[in-house]
Amino acid sequence: MSIPVYQNNGPISIPASLRLERLSGKSVLVTGAASGLGKAYAQAFVKAGAYVTLVDFNEALGKEIASALGENAQFIKCDVTDWDQQVEAFEVAMKNSPQKSCDIVIANAGILGHDGVFTLQGNWRHGLDSHTSSLTDRGPDPAGPPEKPDLQTINTNLVGLLYTAKLAIHYFRRQPLDASRDRCLILKSSLAGYLDAPGWIQYNASKFGVRGVMRCLRRTSWQEGIRVNLVAPWYVRTPIVPEAAQEYLDQKGRALGVVPREYAHQGYLDLDLDDYKQGSLPLEWQKIVLQTASALAE
Numbered sequence: 001m002s003i004p005v006y007q008n009n010g011p012i013s014i015p016a017s018l019r020l021e022r023l024s025g026k027s028v029l030v031t032g033a034a035s036g037l038g039k040a041y042a043q044a045f046v047k048a049g050a051y052v053t054l055v056d057f058n059e060a061l062g063k064e065i066a067s068a069l070g071e072n073a074q075f076i077k078c079d080v081t082d083w084d085q086q087v088e089a090f091e092v093a094m095k096n097s098p099q100k101s102c103d104i105v106i107a108n109a110g111i112l113g114h115d116g117v118f119t120l121q122g123n124w125r126h127g128l129d130s131h132t133s134s135l136t137d138r139g140p141d142p143a144g145p146p147e148k149p150d151l152q153t154i155n156t157n158l159v160g161l162l163y164t165a166k167l168a169i170h171y172f173r174r175q176p177l178d179a180s181r182d183r184c185l186i187l188k189s190s191l192a193g194y195l196d197a198p199g200w201i202q203y204n205a206s207k208f209g210v211r212g213v214m215r216c217l218r219r220t221s222w223q224e225g226i227r228v229n230l231v232a233p234w235y236v237r238t239p240i241v242p243e244a245a246q247e248y249l250d251q252k253g254r255a256l257g258v259v260p261r262e263y264a265h266q267g268y269l270d271l272d273l274d275d276y277k278q279g280s281l282p283l284e285w286q287k288i289v290l291q292t293a294s295a296l297a298e
């Protein structure tokens with residue numbers, strides 16, 4: 001498949017239809033697939049007819065999910081921070097997939113935990129409602145010896161992702177460049193790759209770093225027919241989301257629909273509002289749903 005040189009052509013046309021049938025027979029590798037978003041990706045790809053290799057270090061959950069997905073899924077236990085384990089995961093993904101291929105790779109594994117890099121700056125307690133922040137913990141005594149920080153978050157979210165990207169490109173290059181196969185790398189960032197996230201220094205840095213990886217690769221990967229994409233979600237209810245954010249979602253969370261800009265200049269609509277104007281897209285959707293529902297009931 002030939003990919004054009006990267007240039008900014010503005011937002012993708014929203015009404016463009018998804019051609020899920022193109023996923024049938026493709027081989028997909030997803031890291032961090034034993035939970036949350038990775039699990040949802042694995043389920044959706046299998047549903048679309050792809051073969052999925054679920055990669056995670058949580059063996060119990062990963063095995064359970066892969067076996068529920070049936071013969072089009074396999075689980076490989078792998079810590080993404082370990083190069084040799086990732087090489088093994090890609091090898092098994094290729095070997096066991098029906099077409100002996102590796103078409104789509106999603107570098108999704110990530111953690112968000114206690115970040116001790118700048119403990120002397122304390123833990124920021126951020127009031128989501130009042131929009132105030134306060135310094136509550138001054139960290140270890142500055143007169144004592146410095147503590148070596150644990151860099152597990154950077155190692156997982158950025159170093160592990162670089163290993164995944166490197167291996168994806170390596171195995172993509174074995175693929176024939178024809179329409180039957182693909183060379184698609186999807187990198188997982190976050191809105192924390194665009195905004196300030198006080199207290200989450202490694203998470204913030206890693207997710208900005210993932211954007212750097214994408215921006216670098218997009219300039220050259222087209223030469224080898226490789227597509228590079230970035231997904232940057234914000235607060236999807238999964239185990240990674242901190243308790244304070246879960247509570248905020250419970251009280252104030254909104255469901256947003258991505259829509260053509262002719263309907264909303266921001267490109268999305270708040271689906272929790274119930275005072276939709278005449279002629280608005282949600283009212284049109286409502287009519288369609290009601291028609292479909294009554295047709296189903298007949």
Ligand SMILES: NC(=O)c1ccc[n+]([C@@H]2O[C@H](COP(=O)([O-])OP(=O)(O)OC[C@H]3O[C@@H](n4cnc5c(N)ncnc54)[C@H](O)[C@@H]3O)[C@@H](O)[C@H]2O)c1
Pocket residue numbers: 031032033034035036037038055056057058078079080081108109110111156160188189190191232233234235236237238239240241
């Ligand atoms: N949920 C959100 O609101 C949100 C928002 C922005 C970005 N993200 C990103 O999406 C990705 C998936 O997060 P999620 O919400 O599904 O969280 P999750 O905790 O449900 O899933 C993360 C998965 O990664 C696995 N994992 C962690 N470290 C690993 C390692 N070293 N090796 C192998 N597997 C490892 C975990 O076992 C888990 O199955 C992460 O990169 C996260 O930063 C999530």
